[in-house]
Amino acid sequence: MSLAAACCVVSTLCFGPLIGWDYAGSVAAVTAGYALYYGIIHRVLQRTEPTSELTSRLTWLNVGLESSVYGIMFLLDVRFSSAELALTNPILIIATAAIVISAIRSDPRLPLFSAAITTAQLLLLYAVAAYPRLSPPVPLMLSPPLILVRGMYLLLTGWLAQLIAKQYRSMAEEALRAIRQQELLGRYFLHERLGVGGMAEVFRATYSPEGGIERTVAVKRILPAYAEDPQFIALFRREAELGSLLQHPNIVQMLDVGRLENTHFIAMEYVDGLSLRQLLDGHGPLPPHAVAFLGAELAAALDYVHRRTSRDGVPLNLVHRDINPPNILLSRIGDVKLSDFGIARAINHASVTRLGHVRGKADYMAPEQLMGEPLDGRVDLFALGLTLHEALTGRRVLVGPEETSRASIQATIEGLPPPSVLRPELPPELDAVVMSLLRLRPEDRPPRGSEVEERLRALPAPVAPHPHGQAALAHAIRDVLARRTGALRTPSSRGGVSSAPSEAPSTRDVTPRIRPGRGT
Template structure:
């Protein structure tokens, strides 16, 4: 059963969700009212011979104004405009429609007709319509406004015109009773709205209990791959503390895959040792039900691959690309130099450095993620001879040939990633796995300036040294790669404009890229692209 704290958290989640959905609901109401007003134009015109043309013209004018207002509002809401005050304005307009009709009836047909006209029947319906906004206060306002307007019209304008002996149902006691009924309809609607919200929150809390991974409340799924999926989640232990995280969960069908679960656990163990501003943090590893999960740092942004796609594959601004490269070089340098608590080098190698695994936040932060196949070069027994791990199209030659590797392997992948960030095009291409593996060894790699002439020779030199196929000629460390990038000057200098340019590019891409298996917000990439899957040979 849901605890009070959990139920309160779900109630807050439901309120926030309904608040985000307010524009869609108001759009529906505006569309309904526009259609209703259009239908009333025809109906009022047909009733002209029976109710008199003076009243008909007045009603047609009112309905035409309402039809125009709600049509314009509907189009504006659909185009993205919205203001929270529109709820209150529309409820006031809707509830006041019968008052205007009553005034017209009084003017053209007299007080008795005004108080008995069939149009007054819709007053209660319009009060109930306020419940669609799921705000009990709106329903109360609607009932109070309807009852107050009815009493004001009666005592100020209608009663002085009534005969001395009016119908019993038109005397003040009955009018006050009708006003109380209108007010009561608002109260009843508010009670129903509040009851609906409470019961919905309780039902949602009960349902969420089945989907809560311990202390993590799952929200929308933001990524899915062949063996795992990623959710935006809220870490909400008892006491009201909350933190947004990305929760990576093994799909139930693979929870018994010993090899995959080993990689999954190794990712958590490795990342728990890494503390660097350019590396995704892992907070927790756990098992819930029949599956495993990782709780990771939530990045509000998108993968570099999605960013480039959002920019139309035209490449990043030069300073943004060099800033990105410098940040990634810093992360790799930290990873390669990481030691045990006793100072013994771990010789860690990421082995999966590529654009889908580089996350860029809305404010230009750069994070390296997905350490599932990272390994220590001193623990070679974890990878069998002839077993190639990594993403096809982003491997160093020695990695593609299943030879011994070290940190320089990641630096070759950094060169491929930086080249792609500059040009917007993948460097190594092929039609199948075999061609992609051979491309890492044989395919000529042109300097970035061949595809983007404004790239200066000094930046070409940095990238091409990272892409040396002879590992002994390649840039030896991430620190040296970062130093080379920081030494650049002019338009390609990573500082002081690089992060600002990267921020602008990320925000521009976020407005263009739609959600897919590579998430758009809080990016933690997973992919089923066969050219991007782990390759095994031998």
């Protein structure tokens, strides 16, 4: 700083023969005075710990002193040259620049403050020092009305600079808030949003413990509109609590649950893959041995859920109640995961709901669930049957009937043809497994998921789930992913970039993409 001030003083004195030594010496003295002031302030701040109040006061003082440069140079021009030079000197442009630069200071009011000081100096010095010295007739550009207009322009510049400063400050604060929201409890950093439903949204995130190993996870967060809803918060936390009890290779693993400011979140496994809904929408009916593998994996998961006990060995009698393609997640290598236990309930704690007030997706509900009757694990097996039937045929069995009377449900199910009607190559053994899950009376269905799993794994070649079922499922998944990636890179007919098809968002929740992993 001292070197810069010395250079300014020396360069000013070099103009002495041109502008006069008195004028050059005065400008050099002003420059040296400002340099001395800022040098002292710099040393003081280096030796002490400035408070926020002191910093604020110094900022206002500095802006005031910087704005007063215009008035000082105006007086020097009048004293050593003429009033005309003082009013036409380019120093006014520098003063305007100082007004704009003050916008980057800590307080957005500073630009208007600087403009007010500069305008006051202009009008006061014009009236006291310049106007009496102007030779008549006074040029139009130096007349009082035009000088007043100059002052108005200076104030307008300060006002606009203040508005811009406030806008950029608001944008910066919003960006900072977004970054802070991404750092959930200092451990999770959110990336792109994977999906959003009626009450929650899911992000791909990085788990970054201090000094630990990073891991990609999915973070499910309550939407702001429901962040203060006690009923939904309880439902959200119940999903996390149930998920923490379920450790199975075919069930999404819950990793963490927490709260950040006014919202709650769940951290879970993440996969770069597809949901079964996305796979069926992009591929259509699946190979029979891939469906057999899918069904066996899901049946194993449901059997585990239905048989799960508490840490004290007491049966929990859990029912998922929302088995459907969006809640079945598939990895690139064909791993199958069951997700979204948000409405799962223990049978002995689940209240009987009225018709039209049941939880779950109506297209995949058993008759007793649609009618609000008492439930057990066989409602999940019925939903599994609907899912496998759709995976084989590419058609939904139930399409949200408006009249959910027992007669209408019975007519739909009793008139349902086996999958082989649409795909004659399917063997009767596979038909029998799927249709056994779709019987109207719960007592006529298989009692346990383990029985369904055994029957599927016992299917004869070429529809047996092993050894090629998982590979066929993985091939279909990669095929859809490849086509979706190609669609993202291909210009659409409307001139933009076409995006991959996405699932219709649930009115209740959102399905995260899950990373394949093996539970313990």
